[in-house]
Amino acid sequence: MSDSSSKQIHQGRNVKRFREMLGIKQEALAYELGEDWSQKKISTLEQKEEIEENLLAQIADVLKLPVDAFKNFDEEQAVNIISNTFTCSDFKDNASVMNFNPTFDPVDKILKLHEEKIELYERMLKEKDEMMARLEKLIGK
Template sequence: MPTHKIHEGRNIKRFREMLGIKQDALAADLGDDWNQQKISLLEQKETIDPSLLQQVAAALKIPAAAIENFDEEQAITVISSTFNDNAAVVYNNPTINPIDKIIQLHEEKIALYERMMKEKDEMMARLEKLIQAK
């Protein structure tokens, strides 16, 4: 049985899309020397330098191991072998579901964004009062 090589760039794209993050936004999170085109090229690479992979994982707020180990073919095999004839199988497995964790992180990111917007509005109101006072 041949070993299947994980395509790390494609996995970055999958996680980025699942999190609803655009290439421009990820580029901005990675720093000034990044842009949408550079993210696009990164997502085409089969293997990515481990230090860069750590940076991208941190920007996406997911473990680097998720990018390194996600194998779509294995996921499809598990799903197709688990569900057949419209039968649902329920496992009582106490492990953490990575998709649930990603959703939780995404919700936390939204809450942080909302707090930042509220603080911005409050700061703008204070600045307007200072301007009017002069």
């Protein structure tokens, strides 16, 4: 019998989950983390069970999430909570738990995320153009 409180949270897998939920590619995360990073390095990082605190803080800053999201999120526990809270037979009784009138406009949130993705894409294109110019200069064109 396993104790769920002693279960180790896989921080790398959580980084991957949240990155994918935000629609951010490994290459884009690597770009935001700096020159030392690559898509392959992000892939390796996402396989690590535990990530250094300072690196986790950098990733949290880039993804605009709290560090605790990576440290504490347990998908299995989340699924159990959801399935135990909302079953088909008693959904009407538990409907009051759900917020049908959110205090934020979901469309605004989606538009903001879309604008941020466009800004990131434009920064990546600018960086690519600068890199191409440097390469052309190096090869003497």
